[in-house]
Amino acid sequence: MAMIEIQSLNLSFGLDGSRVQVLKDVNFQVREGESFGLVGESGSGKTTVLRCLAGQYSHWEGELRINGERLGRTLDRDRCRRVQMVFQDPYGSLHPRHTVETALGEPLHIHGIGQHRERIGAILSKVGLNDSFRYRYPHQLSGGQRQRVAIARALILEPRILLLDEPTSALDVSVQAEILNLLADLRQREGLTYLMVTHDLGVVAHLCSRVAVMQHGKVLETLDTNDLVRGEASDPYTRMLISCSQHKSRDRDCA
Numbered sequence: 660m661a662m663i664e665i666q667s668l669n670l671s672f673g674l675d676g677s678r679v680q681v682l683k684d685v686n687f688q689v690r691e692g693e694s695f696g697l698v699g700e701s702g703s704g705k706t707t708v709l710r711c712l713a714g715q716y717s718h719w720e721g722e723l724r725i726n727g728e729r730l731g732r733t734l735d736r737d738r739c740r741r742v743q744m745v746f747q748d749p750y751g752s753l754h755p756r757h758t759v760e761t762a763l764g765e766p767l768h769i770h771g772i773g774q775h776r777e778r779i780g781a782i783l784s785k786v787g788l789n790d791s792f793r794y795r796y797p798h799q800l801s802g803g804q805r806q807r808v809a810i811a812r813a814l815i816l817e818p819r820i821l822l823l824d825e826p827t828s829a830l831d832v833s834v835q836a837e838i839l840n841l842l843a844d845l846r847q848r849e850g851l852t853y854l855m856v857t858h859d860l861g862v863v864a865h866l867c868s869r870v871a872v873m874q875h876g877k878v879l880e881t882l883d884t885n886d887l888v889r890g891e892a893s894d895p896y897t898r899m900l901i902s903c904s905q906h907k908s909r910d911r912d913c914a
């Protein structure tokens with residue numbers, strides 16, 4: 660059963676002469692409980708696909724379905740509860756003058772959900788932070804702790820889908836694996852479905868079962884991670900991505 664279905668998704672920005680088509684007939688599906696990767700060069704449209712699903716744009720064309728239900732162009736409460744996004748830079752997504760408790764309580768408040776204290780305590784523990792963190796401000800957290808709070812905020816409404824936009828690329832290398840492991844655990848324990856943008860094919864290999872490769876607003880191909888790892892991509896651009904990433908990891912090993 661497909662949890663996310665994207666069919667003939669098209670999106671342009673600008674008017675007339677300056678109009679640029681950013682998504683060109685994008686198609687792919689993510690199964691329930693799957694972790695699906697989205698890779699491709701900078702500006703290829705990866706974040707834009709996530710933003711369409713998260714309801715941040717309303718002028719796309721095509722069809723988007725979540726759990727079989729067709730999405731409208733305006734964001735409704737129901738979609739907020741089912742689909743949440745985690746960004747690359749948790750500094751940008753957390754208000755600097757709000758404590759963790761306020762940040763986590765806000766979505767509950769908006770959606771009229773009670774028992775804030777208990778829910779906040781429970782979600783903090785799920786992301787590996789003890790209860791004392793609820794009184795901290797974002798600047799009093801390490802990068803990894805901040806991203807844990809951002810993940811907690813995304814999960815507090817108990818969504819079924821997380822849209823992850825390079826969730827570890829702003830973090831120190833030593834912390835990246837920690838957050839990736841947390842995400843893998845959470846997906847299993849909570850039965851979540853992930854659509855994850857990343858630049859790192861190592862992250863895809865570690866976390867995703869399938870991946871779509873984007874270039875210039877199009878999906879070039881969708882392939883199983885096993886095939887990606889074995890170098891069995893058919894598109895020349897995908898082959899180049901694989902070869903670059905192999906060089907990179909070799910350089911890293913040599914460093």
Ligand SMILES: Nc1ncnc2c1ncn2[C@@H]1O[C@H](COP(=O)(O)OP(=O)(O)OP(=O)(O)O)[C@@H](O)[C@H]1O
Pocket residue numbers: 672673681699700701702703704705706707708
């Ligand atoms: N609000 C906007 N108005 C105009 N153009 C936009 C807007 N948002 C994105 N774009 C353009 O759409 C294209 C795709 O952007 P997008 O952010 O989806 O790329 P990306 O694949 O996520 O890149 P990166 O890997 O650098 O994050 C880019 O050329 C970008 O300049």
Ligand SMILES: [Mg+2]
Pocket residue numbers: 705706707824
């Ligand atoms: Mg992006």
